[in-house]
Amino acid sequence: MKKLFLGCLLFVCYTVQAQELNVVPMPAEVELKAGFLPLKQKISIHYINGKVPENITQSFKKMLSTRYKVIFKEKITGKEESSTIYIELKKDFKSEEYKIYIGDRDITISGNENGIFYAFQTLGQMIMVDKDRSLKIRMGTIKDYPRFTYRGMHLDAGRHFFPVSYIKKYIDYLAFHKFNNFHWHLTEDQGWRIEIMKYPKLTEVGSCRAQTLSGRYGSDKYDGKKYCGFYTQAEIRDVVKYATDRFINVIPEIDIPGHTLAALASYPYLGCTKGPYKVMETWGVQPDILCAGNDSTYTFVQNVLDEVMDLFPSKYIHIGGDEAPKERWETCPVCQKKMKNENLKDEHNLQSYFIQRVEKYVNSKGRQIIGWDEILEGGLAPNATVMSWRGVKGGIAAAKQNHFAIMTPETPLYLNHTQTKNEDSITQGGYNPLELVYNYEPVAAELTKEEEKYILGAQGNMWSEYISNWGKLEYMLFPRMSALSEVVWSPKQKRNWKDFERRLPVLFELYKLWGAGYSNAFYDLQPSVIQSDKGIAWKLETKNKNGKIIYLTGRENSATFDYTSPLPVKRSVTLGAALTAADHTIISSWVWQEFILNKASGKKITVTTKPNTSYSGSGAFTLVDGVQNKMGMVRSAQFLGFNGNDLEAIIDLDSLQEIKEIILHAFEQTGSWIYRPASVAFYSSVDGKDFKLIGEIVSGTGSKNLLYTINTSTTCRYIKVFAKNYGVIPAGKQGAGNKSWLFSDEIEIN
Ligand code: ACM
Ligand code: ZN
Numbered sequence: 248m249k250k251l252f253l254g255c256l257l258f259v260c261y262t263v264q265a266q267e268l269n270v271v272p273m274p275a276e277v278e279l280k281a282g283f284l285p286l287k288q289k290i291s292i293h294y295i296n297g298k299v300p301e302n303i304t305q306s307f308k309k310m311l312s313t314r315y316k317v318i319f320k321e322k323i324t325g326k327e328e329s330s331t332i333y334i335e336l337k338k339d340f341k342s343e344e345y346k347i348y349i350g351d352r353d354i355t356i357s358g359n360e361n362g363i364f365y366a367f368q369t370l371g372q373m374i375m376v377d378k379d380r381s382l383k384i385r386m387g388t389i390k391d392y393p394r395f396t397y398r399g400m401h402l403d404a405g406r407h408f409f410p411v412s413y414i415k416k417y418i419d420y421l422a423f424h425k426f427n428n429f430h431w432h433l434t435e436d437q438g439w440r441i442e443i444m445k446y447p448k449l450t451e452v453g454s455c456r457a458q459t460l461s462g463r464y465g466s467d468k469y470d471g472k473k474y475c476g477f478y479t480q481a482e483i484r485d486v487v488k489y490a491t492d493r494f495i496n497v498i499p500e501i502d503i504p505g506h507t508l509a510a511l512a513s514y515p516y517l518g519c520t521k522g523p524y525k526v527m528e529t530w531g532v533q534p535d536i537l538c539a540g541n542d543s544t545y546t547f548v549q550n551v552l553d554e555v556m557d558l559f560p561s562k563y564i565h566i567g568g569d570e571a572p573k574e575r576w577e578t579c580p581v582c583q584k585k586m587k588n589e590n591l592k593d594e595h596n597l598q599s600y601f602i603q604r605v606e607k608y609v610n611s612k613g614r615q616i617i618g619w620d621e622i623l624e625g626g627l628a629p630n631a632t633v634m635s636w637r638g639v640k641g642g643i644a645a646a647k648q649n650h651f652a653i654m655t656p657e658t659p660l661y662l663n664h665t666q667t668k669n670e671d672s673i674t675q676g677g678y679n680p681l682e683l684v685y686n687y688e689p690v691a692a693e694l695t696k697e698e699e700k701y702i703l704g705a706q707g708n709m710w711s712e713y714i715s716n717w718g719k720l721e722y723m724l725f726p727r728m729s730a731l732s733e734v735v736w737s738p739k740q741k742r743n744w745k746d747f748e749r750r751l752p753v754l755f756e757l758y759k760l761w762g763a764g765y766s767n768a769f770y771d772l773q774p775s776v777i778q779s780d781k782g783i784a785w786k787l788e789t790k791n792k793n794g795k796i797i798y799l800t801g802r803e804n805s806a807t808f809d810y811t812s813p814l815p816v817k818r819s820v821t822l823g824a825a826l827t828a829a830d831h832t833i834i835s836s837w838v839w840q841e842f843i844l845n846k847a848s849g850k851k852i853t854v855t856t857k858p859n860t861s862y863s864g865s866g867a868f869t870l871v872d873g874v875q876n877k878m879g880m881v882r883s884a885q886f887l888g889f890n891g892n893d894l895e896a897i898i899d900l901d902s903l904q905e906i907k908e909i910i911l912h913a914f915e916q917t918g919s920w921i922y923r924p925a926s927v928a929f930y931s932s933v934d935g936k937d938f939k940l941i942g943e944i945v946s947g948t949g950s951k952n953l954l955y956t957i958n959t960s961t962t963c964r965y966i967k968v969f970a971k972n973y974g975v976i977p978a979g980k981q982g983a984g985n986k987s988w989l990f991s992d993e994i995e996i997n
Contacts, residue, residue, distance in 0.1 A: 267746070268385075269753045270372045271729050272425060272736035279387035284349050286374065286382035289318045289329040296336050299360055302492035304334075306422070307367035314760065315374065315382055332356060332370075334363060343427070343494075344392035349373075349384055361494045365391070365425050372757075395689065397653055397704030398735035399428035399498075400728060405435025405506075406530070407711040408476025409720070415489050416717075420724070420763070422493035424732035429490055430565060430706060432500045433478075436508035436527035440477045441499070441558075445550050446514065450477040453509035456526040463673060464530050464712075465918050465951075483558045491560075498617065499559045502567030503548060504537035504601055511535055517544055519579035530712045531918045532570045532981045539601045540581030549608050556612055563632065564609055568602055569619035574978055599625030606631055617653070620645075632703070636661075643691050646701035655706040658861055659683040662727050663710045667768035668775075668884060669838050673713045674723075677861055678884065681769050685730040685744055707731045718764050725758050725765035726751060748790070772796065772826050774838050775884070777813060778868045782849030784813035785840055787824050794826035794834060802839070816873060819844045842873040846906070847966070847996040849873070851899040854887065862888025862990070869992070870896055875912060876992040877952060886914065891986030894924070894970040896994060903933065903964050908997040911955040911968055913947060914990035917980055922973035922987040923947060927955040931963035938967050968994055 268277055290311065292304060311317040320329065335357040340346075345358035345366040356366040369391065373384050400421050402409065409417075414431075421429055433441040439453030454477035462468030478486070490497045507517070508527045515522030519538040527533060537544050556564060573594035576582040582597060591597050598621070606616045606628040617632045620641025627633070632651040635642030642652035657664070659679040666680050689705040707728055714720050733742060751769065758765040770791040777786045787796050787810050796810035802821055814822060820842055826835035842848075854867040865872065869887050876885045887894070915923045926945045930938035941961060947953035955970070973987045 267749065268373070269750055270369050271747075271750060271754060272733040273741050273743075273746070274369060274389045274391035275738050275741065276390040277387070278389075279385050282351065282386050283375075283383040284330070284351060284354070284386055286317070286384055287328050287330045288316070288382075289320055289327060291320045291322065291329050291331050293331050293333050295333055299334060299336065299363055303360055303364045304367060306419075306493075307371050310371050311374075315376070317382070330354070336360070336363070341392060343425075344390075345369075346391075347389045349386045349388070351386060354384070362392075364422075364494050368423055368425060393425065393427075393736045394738055395702075395704030395735045397428055397706070398426045398732070399430050399653065399655075399704065399706030400426050400731075401430035401432060401655070401706055401708040403432040403435070403709060403711040404440045404476075404478075405432055405502075405509075405711070406437050407715045408438065408440060408474075409711075409717065410476070411478065411482045411486060413717050413720075414486050418486070418490050418493060418495055420728065420761075421495055424729060425736050426732060427494060428496050428498055428706070430498045430500060430708075431486075432502065432565075432710075434500070434502050434507070434509065434567075436506050436533060437530075438474070438476065438526060439509040439513065441483065441501075441555070442477055442479045443551050443554050444480070445554065446547070448513040449510060449551075451513070453513040453526060456509075456528050458528050459715075460529040465916055469528060480554070480558060487559060496561050496563075497559055498561050498563050498565050499555050500565035500567055501548075501551060501555055502565075502569070503605070504539060504544075504598065505532070505569060505571030506567060507537050508533060508535055510537070514547070516541075517547060519575040519582060532572060534572045534574050534979070536571050536575060537601075538579060538581060539576060539597050540579060540583070540585035545604060545608075548605055552605070552609060552612075556609075556614060562615055563617050564614050565617045565634070566602065566605055566609070567619060568598070568622040569636070571598060571621070572981070572983055573598070574983055593625075595625035597625075598622075599628070602631070603628040634706070636708070639691050642702065643693060646694055646698040649698075649701060651701050651703050653703050653706055654689040655708050656687075659687050660705060660707050660731070661710065662707045662723050662731075663712070663714060666723070666727060666766055667771055668773060669768075669771055669836070671836075672719065675710065675713055679727070681727055681730055682744060684727045685733065685742070685747055687731075687734050688739070689734065705731070705735050721758075721764035722766050725763060726754050726769070727766075729754050770794075772824055772835050772838055774824065774840060776840070776842075776865065776872045776874055778849065778865070778872070779813060779815065781815050783816040783842065783844075783873050785816060785822055785824075785842075786813040789826055791826060791834075793828060795829075796824055797827055798822060798824040816842045816844070816849075818842075819873075840874065843875055843995075844873050845995045845997050846900060846904055847871045847898050847994055850901065852994075853897050855895045855897070856889060856892050858887040858892075859890045859988075862886055862988075867896065870994045871898060872993075874993070875952075875995075876914065885992045886990045887992075888921075889972060889989040891972060892989070893972050894989055894991055895967065897935070897965060897967045898994065898996065899935065900964050900966070900996070903962055904996075906931065906959055906961045906963060906966070906996060908995075909941070909957050909959065909966060909968070910993075910995040910997075911947075911970055912991060912993040912995065913953045913955060913970065914992065915951055915953055917976075920976060920982040920985060920988050921990050922976070923953055924955070924970035924989055925973050926971045927957075928969045928971075929957045929959075930967040930969070931959075931961045932965040932967070933963050935965045938965070966994075966996055 331353040333355040337357045345362035348355040439449045455475040458469045461470040511518040511524040512526045576594045633645035645652040664676045664679040665674040773788045797807040799807045823839045825837045852867045928943040929941040932938045947955040972989045976982045
């Protein structure tokens with residue numbers, strides 16, 4: 248209790264100082280008056296035109312009684328000092344819309360039941376505590392309604408399992424932020440997590456894997472520990488009820504035909520090769536998927552979906568459809584026969600046939616399917632809603648075909664991707680910092696007014712490969728989920744990053760009150776390597792207004808200096824930096840950067856082929872910034888990434904130089920579709936016009952971080968490097984048939 252109270256005091260400081268509204272997501276229409284309505288220690292709720300169910304007022308009452316020790320009374324006797332909240336059901340309000348009026352005597356809340364529920368989420372955030380601990384609330388009127396009808400958060404319970412108590416916590420967080428859909432990813436290669444009565448082996452066998460990858464993806468380090476978990480049907484009913492009470496629809500995802508290895512391990516007849524199969528122990532995509540030729544597969548899917556639809560009242564049932572490699576289907580006689588019989592041109596059409604057949608079944612039960620954007624390939628099922636994850640293209644394509652779409656692009660809405668460049672735990676993929684999430688716009692500019700209507704909303708996804716415990720999950724979730732709530736709820740013109748930044752400390756105090764973890768990354772020291780007019784420089788920034796930046800040169804040196812402007816880097820050196828408080832104590836962890844300089848470092852460079860926008864580092868300069876990736880993992884800021892393209896770079900050394908060695912630094916991680924270049928050619932020139940081939944090499948040294956080195960004896964001013972893309976990903980590999988990526992972090996000239 249003591250801890251809670253301290254939290255309150257902090258909360259007070261922020262709220263009382265700031266005259267603005269400290270509510271997330273920011274309401275649509277706010278009209279505040281100068282004065283405050285004092286809140287008494289007793290509050291009564293008075294129903295103007297009929298009582299609303301208990302679940303609507305419950306979280307507000309609980310918050311007031313635990314946090315502020317306020318007593319609720321249905322009836323107040325004549326002499327008692329109390330405040331009154333009037334509740335008025337308004338059938339003419341839109342769904343989820345509400346109004347709060349805070350006058351000088353009492354409070355009136357109006358709306359439909361879901362609107363009244365949301366009004367309480369807002370009202371709870373408006374209560375302030377004065378110095379004498381009395382409660383008050385700013386007078387005024389709030390009229391509020393959501394921008395999007397679909398406001399979602401997803402959770403992958405397949406890679407790691409989260410028990411019901413945590414799922415309920417997650418739902419509480421969603422409800423507070425006015426999200427209305429919880430997308431529960433229940434089946435995966437790594438574990439089948441939902442009890443199905445007709446197929447008991449799905450959980451007897453499929454809910455356990457023998458061990459789990461413990462090292463970085465692509466490593467062969469496993470923990471050797473059996474990992475299990477599933478939800479019983481009774482638990483699922485309990486979760487659905489819990490969510491429904493909070494106006495959250497639960498969308499189950501049964502991911503088919505790919506990501507089904509746990510089902511195949513349970514019932515090998517479902518696969519093309521008939522096994523044996525084993526529940527997956529590492530991450531990524533693997534080739535064994537449901538056999539689309541065998542009618543018994545469809546019977547299985549229908550029987551599973553029967554139980555799923557019985558458990559989940561959701562209009563939408565998510566059937567996945569993502570990342571289903573076609574190589575088993577290509578060689579499976581049953582699949583090939585099906586393609587012939589159904590006149591299907593290729594395996595993409597077979598996938599489309601599969602999804603459409605399942606859709607027909609789901610539609611026959613009065614429900615609709617959602618699928619990941621791969622369901623666009625080979626032809627969209629007639630009534631399907633598309634969840635756009637591989638960027639926004641899928642969502643745009645769906646809307647242009649008059650299909651509903653939900654936007655959940657990896658950048659920036661995969662909240663399992665890192666939010667800081669200083670991340671010291673393993674996270675997946677790219678870099679999705681808070682501000683990028685906040686500024687995401689779900690309605691793409693290329694959509695017409697008519698097409699815009701098909702964008703139902705957006706969703707944050709939380710994949711759990713590298714989220715094995717609840718603490719890590721909350722760290723990845725907050726504050727980015729709070730930022731997203733404003734993207735999907737608040738009117739576009741109300742979205743204001745500066746004001747969200749102002750409210751961030753208030754949110755942090757709230758997370759603390761909840762006992763929830765969160766990331767402080769926004770206030771971390773943010774280093775970047777920049778190109779200055781003098782060459783390479785190390786720039787350090789922080790949003791922490793109370794912090795001062797200090798730095799030192801070399802890990803062995805202890806003398807620190809105050810940082811005032813970007814530090815020029817003139818030689819190979821390791822620099823370190825940290826934040827200190829006014830009393831000189833260090834309040835952040837140290838960040839370090841090693842620079843390895845050579846003749847090319849900081850020189851003028853042009854890249855004539857275009858890197859992909861997701862991996863464009865700090866432009867062409869990335870290749871001569873003195874920073875070499877030695878981590879064996881992708882740090883997106885350090886690389887240029889080319890999807891299907893070659894890399895051509897020209898470096899101007901300023902003057903004629905004697906060259907002995909040129910090295911292209913490349914990267915390979917085939918599981919992530921990143922391949923070594925097929926060949927690298929090096930050229931020299933004295934005038935930047937005529938280039939002479941120095942030589943071409945076809946293989947690099949090292950593993951993961953690869954070096955393509957050529958020795959020479961040349962005098963020139965310009966060097967051109969041409970790295971040829973590996974090409975299409977070969978059969979049997981993850982992503983087979985797709986364009987491969989070429990990654991480079993540095994070109995070294997000695
Ligand atoms: C996905 O991230 N495979 C939908
Ligand atoms: Zn097959």
